[in-house]
Amino acid sequence: MTQxxxxxxxxxxxxxxxxxGLSVLLPLIRPIQLPLSPSDMSMDAFEAINSMPPGSRMxxxxxxxxxxxxELFPQLVxxxxxxxxxGVRVIYACTSPGSPPFLTGVVNDWQEKYSYEYGKDVVILPxxxxxESVVVQIGQNFGGLYDQDYRGDSLAGMEIMQGISDxxxxxxxxxxxxxxxxxxxxxxxxxxxxxxxxxxxxxxMTTFVVPFYSSGQFVGIISGLGGAADYEYLAxxxxxxxxxxxxxxxxxMVLLILVALGNISAFLLKRDSxxxxx
Amino acid sequence: xxxELPVLVAFIVGTIxxxxxxxxxxxxxxxxxxxxxxxxxxxxxxLGLGVINLLQVHSKNIAMKSSKWGLSVWLILVMVVTxxxxxxxxxxxxxxxxxxxxVYTALGATVFALHAFxxxxxxxxxxxxxxxxxxxxxxxxxxxxxxQIGIGTAIWDxxxxxxxxxxxxxxxxxxxxxxxxxxxxxxxxxLRIILGLDRTYLGSAE
Numbered sequence: 001m002t003q004x005x006x007x008x009x010x011x012x013x014x015x016x017x018x019x020x021g022l023s024v025l026l027p028l029i030r031p032i033q034l035p036l037s038p039s040d041m042s043m044d045a046f047e048a049i050n051s052m053p054p055g056s057r058m059x060x061x062x063x064x065x066x067x068x069x070x071e072l073f074p075q076l077v078x079x080x081x082x083x084x085x086x087g088v089r090v091i092y093a094c095t096s097p098g099s100p101p102f103l104t105g106v107v108n109d110w111q112e113k114y115s116y117e118y119g120k121d122v123v124i125l126p127x128x129x130x131x132e133s134v135v136v137q138i139g140q141n142f143g144g145l146y147d148q149d150y151r152g153d154s155l156a157g158m159e160i161m162q163g164i165s166d167x168x169x170x171x172x173x174x175x176x177x178x179x180x181x182x183x184x185x186x187x188x189x190x191x192x193x194x195x196x197x198x199x200x201x202x203x204x205m206t207t208f209v210v211p212f213y214s215s216g217q218f219v220g221i222i223s224g225l226g227g228a229a230d231y232e233y234l235a236x237x238x239x240x241x242x243x244x245x246x247x248x249x250x251x252x253m254v255l256l257i258l259v260a261l262g263n264i265s266a267f268l269l270k271r272d273s274x275x276x277x278x
Numbered sequence: 279x280x281x282e283l284p285v286l287v288a289f290i291v292g293t294i295x296x297x298x299x300x301x302x303x304x305x306x307x308x309x310x311x312x313x314x315x316x317x318x319x320x321x322x323x324x325l326g327l328g329v330i331n332l333l334q335v336h337s338k339n340i341a342m343k344s345s346k347w348g349l350s351v352w353l354i355l356v357m358v359v360t361x362x363x364x365x366x367x368x369x370x371x372x373x374x375x376x377x378x379x380x381v382y383t384a385l386g387a388t389v390f391a392l393h394a395f396x397x398x399x400x401x402x403x404x405x406x407x408x409x410x411x412x413x414x415x416x417x418x419x420x421x422x423x424x425x426q427i428g429i430g431t432a433i434w435d436x437x438x439x440x441x442x443x444x445x446x447x448x449x450x451x452x453x454x455x456x457x458x459x460x461x462x463x464x465x466x467x468x469l470r471i472i473l474g475l476d477r478t479y480l481g482s483a484e
Contacts, residue, residue, distance in 0.1 A: 013399040020398050034428025037438045066386025097325075098386075101378045104370065130321035136314050144315065151370075203426070211450040211457065226426050249427035251394060256420060258402040263416075266406050 027246035042230035045220025054087030063096040068178040074228035074241040084114035139188035176200035292472035
């Protein structure tokens, strides 16, 4: 028994890698459709957009990048599809150079299905370097920062931008980002203007974002792939979030089992060595 | 002069930005807006500077045949090819989109996905209960994880409620404390920079 426990305790990392690989891969090949139970913060995020009247305008700022796309892109798609199905117009902006292709991808991919018009229902603003300085500018001098869209077309002639000279002219703000974006948005947009704000973040960032949700500064949070799956479930449109949740669930379960096994073996080995010492 | 001028600029700019936040003086507001605008423009230049810096560092690697200089050749080649395609054909062109979707995105996602392998291996060896504190830490982690995943809900439908409580009550309380402390630290650092007491941004340790 002791020998087995020792072997378990010193298990080769590669065996763990194989177990994890299989636990993620198998549900992707053959989905098991585990139950989904949307969290309060996901439901609040969904409800905030769902209650917007057709024609109202949402400002969505993102820093989705290839490294975070697995979690953030399904959120972006879910929010976009929901907004378009409700007739809510979306103004997209980004703070990272890797984001524009994701934005053009999501806007182009769903145009036929929801029959929206670029410039009337949706617009993509160009990438601006500067990180937090850009968000400060959005909060204080929106019109001065953007006068053209990402293709170089003037915003002045676009129907979606009519009457928007200030960030306060939009009805809702959505921030979908991996690290610092939510902080910049709360500092320079939400706090000064009081605009209802939703945050989409990677799961690991949720602990940092939740205090702003508890305080009422964020009206909802879409957390990681699970948040995207919740959103898709609430909107009734399964997508990448839902299909990835089985793999994530099983992967997490294997992780929990590994942690439990590690603790059991460590405990038994310690007890064994104590007994031998006595 | 090399030190005094940047400190003076930091003092003037910092003071204008801080005061304009608290006082609604039109001239000050306009000046502050212009300064923030400059920051955005300077960030654009910083990107260009980054490219030049990368070229310098890696050209030196190649010239001196440092270890793994082949990777420097590859980096410069990819950077130049991407730049040329982006400039000549546009970032919406099929070639650029193909490179973005099938090279950059795929590589980025792959590197990120490696966490899924390294994290459980590390967790297996590191997440051990050695004290009461580590026990509480592990228990909280397990409960949050079970509340987050479908299997947890299938086992017991109260796991999501427990997860929400942990996130909203103990987590929020602790994070607020950390956030407020960090903000105070940030404010004091800002004040030190404005007053010229902290000059580390000039590259000195004073």
